Amino acid sequence: MIALDHVTYAYPDAAVTVLTDLSLHVPRGTLCGVVGASGAGKSTLAKVLSGFVPHAEGGELAGSVQVGGIDVPQTPLAEAIEKVGLVTQNPFNQISGAKFTVREEIAFGLENLGIERAEMIMRIEAVGELLRISHLMDRSPYALSGGQMQLVAIASMLVMRPAVLVMDEPTSQLDPGGTRMVFDVVSELTRDGTTVVLLEHKLEQLRDHADQVVVLAGGRVALQGEPREVLSDERLTQWGTGSTRYTQAARSARDRGLDVPGPTPVSFDDALLTFGRGA
């Protein structure tokens, strides 16, 4: 469903490449988490996957980018958007600026897709309930809190039902309850066949929800695999991603000679099982 092969990219007039000979394959219906230090190129990868690079930002892109059945660099952005939805890091940038209410804002993409009115109404109501924003529908998109705006930005993408969703830190402005809800919604979408790439710093959430995790470092995929294995890898510190408090606690216990059985825990649930108090 996603096949990037030997992708190299530099922004216009930049002396160095941000992505260098990067290859990444993600099967359909997978929730793929991407982690990496600040500046590792996560947002750039999101823009490559969705076509904003190079279509909107220019620059030099080499290699092959196949996403949701299309060759992204060869497909006009307006068409690519139908297949690959991008939730940007800053929801304020995603608001169209052309609509007076949240309902109209969420309808904006559907209008461009030519979806008929009854279907549009049905989809908007459904996404409003799913993300618990039905009560905001008549508000101005600019009279929302950062977290509410983030949910509206996510709703605007989900409502178009793209085959692939790329989400760049979609829960950065949400409280823990909102974060859990978004991760649960996204997991549910993958069960229905949507492929999701989630660029994220919240390692515990990725451990609990992702099917696979990718570490970006030096413009390449440094590591890719099962979430617990990847997120407890000792090299994460050297790659600038850090580790969760549960991983740190287990390591420090081992350093003091204590017996911490099994694989290193990453999340609270892992820690419960590791210390024998699970289920």
Ligand SMILES: Nc1ncnc2c1ncn2[C@@H]1O[C@H](COP(=O)(O)OP(=O)(O)OP(=O)(O)O)[C@@H](O)[C@H]1O
């Ligand atoms: N429009 C641009 N023009 C030139 N350089 C850019 C542009 N956008 C990003 N960069 C550079 O590309 C590199 C990767 O940036 P990117 O935003 O992709 O990293 P990131 O991993 O998403 O970081 P963060 O976690 O801080 O969001 C950085 O060195 C950044 O300065």
